[in-house]
Amino acid sequence: MKAAYVKAPFEFEVRDRKLREPGETEIVVDIKACGLCGHDLILSRYAADRMQQFGHEVSGVVSKVGRLVTNVKTGDKVVLESGTFDRFSANSRNGRVDLDNKGPNFWIKGDDNMGFAERMIAPCECAVPFDGLDFEETSIVEPLGVALDLFKTADIKIMNDVLVIGLGPIGLMAAKIAKESGARKVYAAELSACKARIGIAKKWGIDEIILSDQQKIEDYPFEKDGVDRVLVTAPPATIPAALSVCRMGGIVAFLGIDYSPAGMVTIDSTLVHSNTLQLRASNASPALYFPECLDIIKSGMVSTKDLITHRFRLDEIGTAVKAFDEDKEHGVKAILVNE
Known part of the structure; x- marks a missing residue:
């Protein structure tokens, strides 16, 4: 598979890498769209001298599931919460899941595993299935x-x-x-x-x-x-x-x-x-309200497609991110499209 890395300010590299097998409660997601976030631009602008994967506004298709996964199955369309709450924490058990951001997320393994890639691994708890919407509009569910x-x-x-x-x-x-x-x-x-x-x-x-x-x-x-x-x-x-x-x-x-x-x-x-x-x-960590957000898009209350002004392919990331960052007049939202 291919994955994009930022290695220095607005310097990127697309590398071939092998994806490990998912754990018992993890899934593999074939990434169809991934939004470029303001934090991604900050990382791109001030990147240290090291290779780092990025991108967390992910919409895609489940292509493999771990042995204990029950909430989604192969072939499901999903959006990914960047991180969820720990259901065993005191805050969560006291009804304040919004105050706990120590639950599963797709950074916890410490391996390169982010959204500007062809595939990625995520905890099954972070996967929210959807239907009736396309990948571009649902890549904006996280923001x-x-x-x-x-x-x-x-x-x-x-x-x-x-x-x-x-x-x-x-x-x-x-x-x-x-x-x-x-x-x-x-x-x-x-x-x-x-x-x-x-x-x-x-x-x-x-x-x-x-x-x-x-x-x-x-x-x-x-x-x-x-x-x-x-x-x-x-x-x-x-x-x-x-x-x-x-x-x-x-x-x-x-x-x-x-x-x-x-x-x-x-x-x-x-x-x-x-x-x-x-x-x-407002911290929005853990990521919450994804089912409600999907309903908001379906209802027409918010047309996330209206926000998309720039699209790019994975092999174009080297020029696309910088071009978007400089386009203050026309730029609203840029997304990676793998379809």
Whole structure:
């Protein structure tokens, strides 16, 4: 089989390698599509001098199962949770599976085994079967699960006004779910250069777009002098602005990550206290809500196909990832297609 490796910043190599046999509770998945995630771009941009496989937004077909596997069978179409919860942990047994990310995932064996390849091995617990959808649209179930986790974390109510900061795939999908779930008005903030993202937001019925490089979010004339909920999918540096536009009792839910010193932000605790605001983190680890996400796609609430702007083959990865990263105007979502 062939698998792609990143070996240095935006330097990739496709290698032939032998896949080991699956363990008793593992499966082999023939990968049909794999999405390129923001974390994959970070890895590609800052890769150390070593070979590393990557890609975790996987949709494919089960081609082999271990002796004890019962939840899926050969020939099943599946999407893969990047990692699930440990059903024996105290958090899980206390009903908080969302707080346990120590369960099976496809990194635990320590061998090269990721989604930008022809095949991979995964724990059977991570496999969610589906039908009636194609591999391209289901390769985006993993980030859709992240968007749904952010939406649930924000606890959006009917007739709330909502602001989404950052219109990458996760922000776009969270905005669409908020709009379809009863929000009165959904605002979104994005850089003016990201024309394709803004175009999808308008197509999906987002009410107003704030061009954040041309106008400060804090200065925007919101219809009700602020919003009830803010969903942050942008860097953490935007959190203070998100809090500043919240109305009384507002909630800011965020998932933006920055591992550099820029991840440290200062907030006005008096503002938070006086306006009874809440700042909530959405981690989406373990990966959850995949069956619900599949239903969301089937219902037409979110058309994940609308997000796909770039497709590439495995042997094209060397140029495709860099080209996508540089295409700020047109790029929304890139996926590997093995079919």
